[in-house]
Amino acid sequence: MNIEANKVAGALLSTLLVVMGLQMVSGIVFTPHKPAVPGYDLPSAEPAAGGAAPAAAVEDPPIVERLAKADVAKGEKATAACKACHTFDKGGANKVGPHLYGVYERNEGTVEGFAYSAALKGRTDKKWDADGLDHFLKNPKAYVPGTAMSFAGIGNAQTRADVVAYLNTLADSPKPLPKP
Ligand code: HEC
Known part of the structure; x- marks a missing residue:
């Protein structure tokens, strides 16, 4: 060598x-360190199952209180987000969504010629009152599971009341809004 x-x-x-x-x-x-119970070994920063996120735990003030100080002009502005899918004027066409003229106190899912989801077709005995609109606009898919309205919702509770107050003006004779 x-x-x-x-x-x-x-x-x-x-x-x-x-x-x-x-x-x-x-x-x-x-x-490898085998956890005593498989799948339960990670320390978790997430809230316990079923626990709501802290922000969601704060209750919105009742819709009647928010309506009492609603601002129709602000509501109209906020509906810019809806105009991709809805018209608001009298005799307006259906687009991705049904026209919304007169939607306040209108029976749900009843605009002629609009192909509603089965979810809304099953609710035609209900009317769009302030409370229903408030919930629907907060989170459409949570309020009407299966709805075809792909809209995340309006998070701000007062803005929703502003929008409801504005929607009520879109009628030949607007209905009285509920009072506190
Ligand atoms: C991406 C499109 C889209 C946007 C944006 C949208 N919508 Fe809709 N909306 C729909 C569709 C589609 C339906 C029909 C839902 C169904 O059949 O389940 C609907 C239904 C509705 C209904 C029920 C009408 C009825 O005749 O029963 C209301 C009220 C409504 N939308 C309000 C609004 C408002 C107010 C906004 C804005 C804040 C908005 N939508 C934004 C698509 C949209």
């Missing part, structure tokens, strides 16, 4: 030692 062969053999041997050493160390560090 010449000196070069010895060097190579030495290098191989030390590499082997390093690899074995690493295996031992990683074995110590990474030995």
